[in-house]
Structure formats: C-alpha cells, structure tokens
Amino acid sequence: MKKVVTVTLGPSEQDFSFKTKFLGQQFEVTRLGADDDTTQAWELMRRHQADADAIGLGEIGDHYQVGLRTVVNKETKRLLNVVTRVPVTTGATLRRLLQVRAVRHVQHELGHYFNNNIVLFLSGMRNYDMAVAMSDYTKNLNFADALFQTGAPAMLSSLDQLELYAKGIKWALPAAPREILEKSLGGLKKKRIVAEVARSHVIVGTFAELKAVGNPANLAGKTVITSAVDDERLAYFKLCKVNLVIDVSPKLFDQVVGINVIEAMMLAAIGKSPEEVSDDDFVEMIDELKITPRLLHPTGKFRNIRRFAFVIHPLSQEFIRKGFPIPKATPKFIMDKVETLAAHMPPMVYCKMENIISPTGAEAEGWLISVGGTPKEMLARSPEFTYRRLLQAAEMAEKLGAQIMGLGAFTKVVGDAGITVARRAPLPITTGNSYSASGALWAAADAMRRMGLVKVNKGDKRVPAKTMVIGASGSIGSVSARLLAMAFDEVVIAGRDMKKLEELKKSILKDTPDAKVVCSIDYDSLLADMDMIVTSTSGAGKKILDITKVKPGCVITDVARPLDLPPEEVAKRPDVLVIESGEIELPTKVRGMKSIGLPNNVIYACLAETIVLALEGRFEVFTIGRDTEWPKVKEIYKLGLKHGMKLAAISGVKGVYSDKDIAKVVELAKKARLNWNGGGAAPAAEAPAKKAPAKKPAAKKAAAPAKPMPAVKKMAATKPATKPAAKKAPAKKAAPAA
Known part of the structure; x- marks a missing residue:
C-alpha cells in the first residue's frame, strides 16, 4: 500500500486519514496541519519522509512562473x-494544467x-497560466498582486503589466498567502480590493483570499474559481449567494483533498520525482x-447572464432638450450650437437594463450608450467622424463587460452601415436590421389583418394586393422587398x-x-394603387412621399429613424394607418x-436583435452592411420567439392603436x-369632386361621369381621373406651407 502525507499550514483540527484505490493501487492518505507554524511544518515533513512514498505541501506560497521569469519563494x-x-x-x-483545462472546459x-468577462485574479503570478488561457476570451483581466504585496492602490490590468511587475520583484515573498493578506489588507487598501471584487464578474483565488476580500454584498451573483471546496467552504459561498463555483481540483474521493495531495499520489503511483515527470505524463x-x-x-440555481451594449443618439434638438436642462425658450441659433457641441461629446452610459429573462432560463443585461450626434450632424460630417x-x-x-454591441437609429446607416465599425471594434457588432425588417413586416401583416380591407382567399398563393418599398436599396428595404415579393401580387x-x-x-x-x-425612382404616381407601403430611408427629415396621394386604407410602416412621416404629415390622412415599424415587447419586466x-418594456427591433443574440450566446457579427440576408431575418425571428419576444401593440405617432382606433381608420x-380619384386629393378634399357634374354644359356630358365609376377598380379607369386632379394639385400643395 502506498502512503502519502500532506503537510499544510492550515489548522490541525481539520486533519484526516483515509484509504482508497487510485490509478490501480491502494493508498493511505494522511493530512497533518501545522497551524500556520512553518517550523512545525518543517519538522513534520522531516519526520514523515521516512514512512511516506510521497509528501504534499499545502496552503503555502508557491514558486511562480510568470512569462520567462521564475519567482522563487525562499521559505517554500x-x-x-x-x-x-x-x-x-x-x-x-x-x-x-488543471486550471487551464478548467477554463477551456467551462x-x-x-x-x-x-x-469579455471582467476577471479579477487575487494572485496573477500564482495563476499565470490560467490568466494566459483566459486572455483568449477576454481582455478585461485585473491582477491584485501589487496591492496585496506592496499596498499599491492600482490593479495590474494586463499580462504585460503582470510580467513587468514580476521582473521587478526583489524581495522574498512570505511563505503563506495568509501573511500577505494580514500585512496588506487594511483601511483604504481593503476598500479598494472589495470594490474591485464587486465590479468583477469572475474572481480567482484561494479560499483564504476569497474569504478575506469577499462578503455577501460583493460576491453575490459572481463566478468564483478556486480549489478544494468542501462542505464548509460551499456553505460560505452559499451565504454570499455566489452564482457559480468552479473547483479546479476534482473530487476523486469522499474526502475533499487539495491538488498537492493528488499530485503527490500520482508521483507515488509511478515512483518518480516531479523533475522526472513531463506535462504529457500528467x-x-x-x-x-x-x-x-x-x-x-x-x-441551487445557476444564472448564465449574458451582457450586451446598444448605441443610441438624439434624433433632433428636441431630444437634446429632454436629455439636458435646457430652457424651452432657448433661441434656435443657440440650440444649433448646442447640437454641434453634443456631436463632439464622448459616449456616455444612458442606463443599464437588467432582469431580461427568456422562457429558456437564459438571462441578459446591458447598457444603452449614447453618442451625441443627431442625424443632421452625422450627415454634415464624414463617416469617419x-x-x-x-x-x-x-x-x-x-x-x-458587454459581449456584443448593437447600433441604433442613424448610427447603423452612416457610411458602410456597420462594416467598418465591426472590423475595427473590440467586440462583435450588429445593426439589428434583420430583426428590424422582420418586425416591420410582422407589424404590417398584423395591421392589414386587423383592418380587413384586403381579402385573402384560402387557395391564394399570394396576397391579392400591391405593396411598395421606399428605400428598397437599403439594408432593411432590400430584405423587406424580398419577403414582400414572395407574399404579394406586385411589389414596387x-x-x-x-x-x-x-x-x-x-x-x-x-x-x-x-x-x-x-x-x-419617380413613384408618386404609383402611390394611389398601394395597399401597403414600407418606408426605410436615410432621408433624415426630408420629404419622402406625398401622403395625400396614398390610397385610403393603406398601411404605411415607417421603419426610418428619424421618421419619414412626421406627425403633421400623418395628421393629413386619418384614413391611412401609419405605424412606426414593429416594436418588440420583452418577456419580463425590465x-x-x-x-x-x-x-414600458417595449423596445426597438434593432435593440431586440442585440438582446436576442446575447440571450442565445451568439457573440458574433450578425447583421452589417446594406445587404441584409434573408436567412438571418428568418433566423432572428425564430430566435426571438424562442426567447419570448412578442410583437408590441401596433403604434403610430400618437401612441398605441386600439381596436377602436383601427376601426375608425377602416370606416x-x-x-x-x-370618391377616391386615384390620389388627386386627400379624402378631406373629396367633396368638391362631387359638384363637378353640376356644370352640365350639354345633355350628352351630363351622363359622362356615371361611366367611369364602376370601372374605378381597374387601373385603366384611374387615368382619366388624373386630369382634373392636376388642376387641384397646386391648391393642395399650398396647404402645408400655410
């Protein structure tokens, strides 16, 4: 039977002895605590080497291999x-080896x-190889070595800094990590490390280190990487509401043992010294x-919380007024200066969204980050700005710590629509246009169904209606056109x-x-025949269409931000349903x-795409450029349903449309x-058209108007009606200018 003794600086009251089978051989393992006394530990090791096949040394400062430098602990x-x-x-x-494998495995x-987790190593030198492995997945690495060992107030924030620090060490490190803690953690220094633990997502350290700097306030919801977690230690982590404990040391026996014990057992099993055993052997x-x-x-419940960020910006000067305490009476020339100044401001966090929980159990949280430029300011400068x-x-x-970032409103339109930003950014980028297209058509289809003006028979392959996409060469417009071409009789x-x-x-x-x-490219004359119109332009406030020429009962989905149809334009046509794209309702109360x-709880579809990708753990460049891919539109729609996303209530410039509102539009x-004459005038101006027959210049002409009326359903019949409309048009155009 092989005998292994582990001598530790830990308390002797936790000593144990057990027998087991390991690597095909019988073993007896004995733990001997030295109660923080290195002299007693020295004596225990000297005495027991006579009756042991291998000895492990635990809870003591180790030698460190940091970069190309080896730091030797003299007492060890x-x-x-x-x-x-x-x-x-x-x-x-x-x-x-186990630390690196643990990182890869998880x-x-x-x-x-x-x-992109924020990872805090309470000792970067002792866990250097784990830090190197972790650097493959995140740059947010912080090391507390300098604070623990010298009291320096700042964290080492990169592997390069850690290696440089290791090169500069000229003193002998204390034998036990506990000595370092007792000497360095006092007053402001402890507050500093406690705060650093609170802002980190993952904390790496020994149990003694974690207990010294952790508490239920700063460890709640965190991930901890440590070793040799027994029931007592697990109870402490439960008290602190730690989300996940990654124990790099396996539990091979009923008794929890440290990694030094397992390595000593391996050495005893093969009968070799540490110098004779390669990494491959281990x-x-x-x-x-x-x-x-x-x-x-x-x-008892694991929460895998993914993190996102989303960029927003003011759409006009009015939005800037809402964000800053600017008096309403501020003159326009001053507001113009403020608008320009805002465009040069650095990004800032607008808010943090929490408690987004999918029916699958996945969770997400994230930040809305505001840049100051309005569309007007962005268009006035080069895309590089x-x-x-x-x-x-x-x-x-x-x-x-965000793992993916979305671009909102006009930021996804500027330049090459996200391609350059995605190439140069340190984290994955999406414009959200796949879900924007999906949401827009989702909302439009629901609106047309509720209005009931277009009848679809059971055997119809396509909707017997005409639709138009304005801004069709853009990202959302092009994919909208592709889908509508599959579903409608005709697409312009x-x-x-x-x-x-x-x-x-x-x-x-x-x-x-x-x-x-x-x-x-000259589509005004076609508006009168459209049952649905999707506007998705980067007009930034320019007039995109003449709403007075739109067919009564048409559904217009305005995807553009700023809107292509401002409230004053929408007000001209109460018989047309103008909806603001398709907003998404989140599955839980944020x-x-x-x-x-x-x-409340309703967000833009482009933001929803960013959140859905985060919930799914898809940290990748998903939608960029102007050629949105139809497969991705379908995929994000399905993923949205999977994670509980719902189409929000259809809304317009005045808010949500109720069934009563939609019924009024239909009426x-x-x-x-x-009395529709094919776009010659808005419904409010239809009344004068009825008086036309009253002139009666001759008996033959008196009956003339009666013939075209039954034929108004045919496109050819609309042509004669456009002639008198031309005379009325100037009067109609003058109205908005008044």
Whole structure:
C-alpha cells in the first residue's frame, strides 16, 4: 500500500486519514496541519519522509512562473529541501494544467461563458497560466498582486503589466498567502480590493483570499474559481449567494483533498520525482482518471447572464432638450450650437437594463450608450467622424463587460452601415436590421389583418394586393422587398438609384422567379394603387412621399429613424394607418431602463436583435452592411420567439392603436374610397369632386361621369381621373406651407 502525507499550514483540527484505490493501487492518505507554524511544518515533513512514498505541501506560497521569469519563494524552497528521500510537491504543475483545462472546459460547456468577462485574479503570478488561457476570451483581466504585496492602490490590468511587475520583484515573498493578506489588507487598501471584487464578474483565488476580500454584498451573483471546496467552504459561498463555483481540483474521493495531495499520489503511483515527470505524463494520468472541474451552484440555481451594449443618439434638438436642462425658450441659433457641441461629446452610459429573462432560463443585461450626434450632424460630417464615436462606445462597452454591441437609429446607416465599425471594434457588432425588417413586416401583416380591407382567399398563393418599398436599396428595404415579393401580387421597389434598383430586382427574381417587381425612382404616381407601403430611408427629415396621394386604407410602416412621416404629415390622412415599424415587447419586466420614447418594456427591433443574440450566446457579427440576408431575418425571428419576444401593440405617432382606433381608420377609408380619384386629393378634399357634374354644359356630358365609376377598380379607369386632379394639385400643395 502506498502512503502519502500532506503537510499544510492550515489548522490541525481539520486533519484526516483515509484509504482508497487510485490509478490501480491502494493508498493511505494522511493530512497533518501545522497551524500556520512553518517550523512545525518543517519538522513534520522531516519526520514523515521516512514512512511516506510521497509528501504534499499545502496552503503555502508557491514558486511562480510568470512569462520567462521564475519567482522563487525562499521559505517554500526551504521546506521542500528538507525532504530528500521521497518525492515532494506543492502541486504546482498539476494545478497549472488543471486550471487551464478548467477554463477551456467551462468556456465550451457553458457556451462562450468567459467572453469579455471582467476577471479579477487575487494572485496573477500564482495563476499565470490560467490568466494566459483566459486572455483568449477576454481582455478585461485585473491582477491584485501589487496591492496585496506592496499596498499599491492600482490593479495590474494586463499580462504585460503582470510580467513587468514580476521582473521587478526583489524581495522574498512570505511563505503563506495568509501573511500577505494580514500585512496588506487594511483601511483604504481593503476598500479598494472589495470594490474591485464587486465590479468583477469572475474572481480567482484561494479560499483564504476569497474569504478575506469577499462578503455577501460583493460576491453575490459572481463566478468564483478556486480549489478544494468542501462542505464548509460551499456553505460560505452559499451565504454570499455566489452564482457559480468552479473547483479546479476534482473530487476523486469522499474526502475533499487539495491538488498537492493528488499530485503527490500520482508521483507515488509511478515512483518518480516531479523533475522526472513531463506535462504529457500528467495529462495522460488526468485523462485516465477522467478529471474535469467541478461546477458547483451554491444557491441551487445557476444564472448564465449574458451582457450586451446598444448605441443610441438624439434624433433632433428636441431630444437634446429632454436629455439636458435646457430652457424651452432657448433661441434656435443657440440650440444649433448646442447640437454641434453634443456631436463632439464622448459616449456616455444612458442606463443599464437588467432582469431580461427568456422562457429558456437564459438571462441578459446591458447598457444603452449614447453618442451625441443627431442625424443632421452625422450627415454634415464624414463617416469617419461617426465611426470614431462608435468605436469609443465599443471600447466603453468592452470595459463594462458587454459581449456584443448593437447600433441604433442613424448610427447603423452612416457610411458602410456597420462594416467598418465591426472590423475595427473590440467586440462583435450588429445593426439589428434583420430583426428590424422582420418586425416591420410582422407589424404590417398584423395591421392589414386587423383592418380587413384586403381579402385573402384560402387557395391564394399570394396576397391579392400591391405593396411598395421606399428605400428598397437599403439594408432593411432590400430584405423587406424580398419577403414582400414572395407574399404579394406586385411589389414596387422605389429609391433614388435606378441601377441599384435594377440589380435588386434581378436578385429578387432569381430567388422568386414568378414575382412581379416594378422599379421606380419617380413613384408618386404609383402611390394611389398601394395597399401597403414600407418606408426605410436615410432621408433624415426630408420629404419622402406625398401622403395625400396614398390610397385610403393603406398601411404605411415607417421603419426610418428619424421618421419619414412626421406627425403633421400623418395628421393629413386619418384614413391611412401609419405605424412606426414593429416594436418588440420583452418577456419580463425590465429594471433600470430609462425612456427611449416607447411604452414600458417595449423596445426597438434593432435593440431586440442585440438582446436576442446575447440571450442565445451568439457573440458574433450578425447583421452589417446594406445587404441584409434573408436567412438571418428568418433566423432572428425564430430566435426571438424562442426567447419570448412578442410583437408590441401596433403604434403610430400618437401612441398605441386600439381596436377602436383601427376601426375608425377602416370606416374613414371605406368612405373615402367611394370618391377616391386615384390620389388627386386627400379624402378631406373629396367633396368638391362631387359638384363637378353640376356644370352640365350639354345633355350628352351630363351622363359622362356615371361611366367611369364602376370601372374605378381597374387601373385603366384611374387615368382619366388624373386630369382634373392636376388642376387641384397646386391648391393642395399650398396647404402645408400655410
């Protein structure tokens, strides 16, 4: 029977002895505590080497390999040197291998778990190899070595700084980590490390270190990486409401033992000293024993909270007024200066959203980060101006721990629509346009269904209606056109560049050969025939369409931000349903969210895409550029349903449309259609058209108006009606200017 003795500086009252089978051999393992007395530890090791096959040394300062430098602990070296007859180890080699494997295992098993986490190493030098492994997934690494050992108030914030610090060490480190804690943790220094624990997502340290700096306030919800977690230690973590404990030392026996014990048992089993055993030899034994880290959930429920950031900005001077205490009477020329100044301000956190919980159990939280430029200011400058603000926001998001960032409103339109920002940003970027397109059409379809003006028969392959997409060559517009071409009888794709429209048409017909697609850059004359219109332009307040020419009962989905149809335009046509794209309702009541101009718990679809990707753990560049991919639109729609996202109540410029509101629009639309002349005038101006027959210049002409009325359903019948409309048009255009 092999005999292994572990001498530790821990309390002797926790000593134990047990027998077990390990690597095919029988073992007796005995623990001897020296009660923080290195002299007693030295004597125990000297005495027991005579009757042991290997000795482990625990709870003592270790030698460190940091970069190319080895830091030797003189007291540990003295204790190890007393054992000359059998192998002796602190478990450093096995600990290093198990730490790295633990990081890789958790990252894989829990789905990108460490991506951009803020990780605090209470000793970076002792856990250097783990830190190197962790750096593959996050740059947010902080090391408390300098604070613990010298009292320096700042954290080391990179591997380079840690290596530089290790090179500068000229003193002998205390033998026990507990000595370091007792000497350095006092007053402001302790407050500093306690605060650092609170802002971190993952804390790495020994149990003694964690207990010295942790408490129920700053450890709640955190992930802790440590070793040798027994029932007593787990109870402490439960008291502190720790979310996840990653124990890098496996529980191979009923009794929890430290890594130094397991390495000593391995050395005894193969009869070699530590110097004779390579990393590959240890890996082979690890694989044979099927060792994996223990993932413990002290509270009984594991919460895998993913984090996101989303960029917002003011759409106009009015939004700037709401964000800052600026008097309403401020002259316009001063507001113009304020608007310009705001565009140059650095990004700032607007609010933090918490408690977003999917039906699957996944959770997300994130920050809304505001950049100051309005669309007017962004258009007045080169795209690089906006790129730099967005990259500053991305750097801020990374430091906060966000794992993906979305671009909102006009920030996703500027320049190449997110491509450059995604290439240069330190974390994945999405514009949210896939879900914006999905949400817009989702809302439009629901609105048309509720209005009931377009009848769809059971056997119809397509909706017997016509639709138009204005801004069709853009990201949301192009994918909207593709989907509508599959569902509607006819689609008009409208924009400013005929060449781009023709290319889009060719692409649509390749996917949907039997679709009817019409290109137009002068589309006003076609508005009168449209049952649905989607506007998705970057007009930034410019007039996009003449709403007076739109067919009564038409559903207009305004996806643009700023809106293509301001309230004063919408007010001209109470018989037309104008909806503000498709907003999304979150599955749970969100905490901490400030107003973004929508009802509580309702968000824009582009923000919803960012959240859905976070909930799914899809930390990747998802939607960028102007060619939104149809498969991604379908995918994000399905993922949204999976995570409990719902289409919010249909809303317009005045708020949510009730069933009563929609019924009123339908009533007015049906009435207006009785006298609709194909866009010559708005419904409010229809009355004079009825007086036209009163002139009666001749008996033959008196009956003339009666003939076209039954034929108004046919496109040809609308042509004669456009002639008198031309005379009325100037009077109609003068009205908005008044």
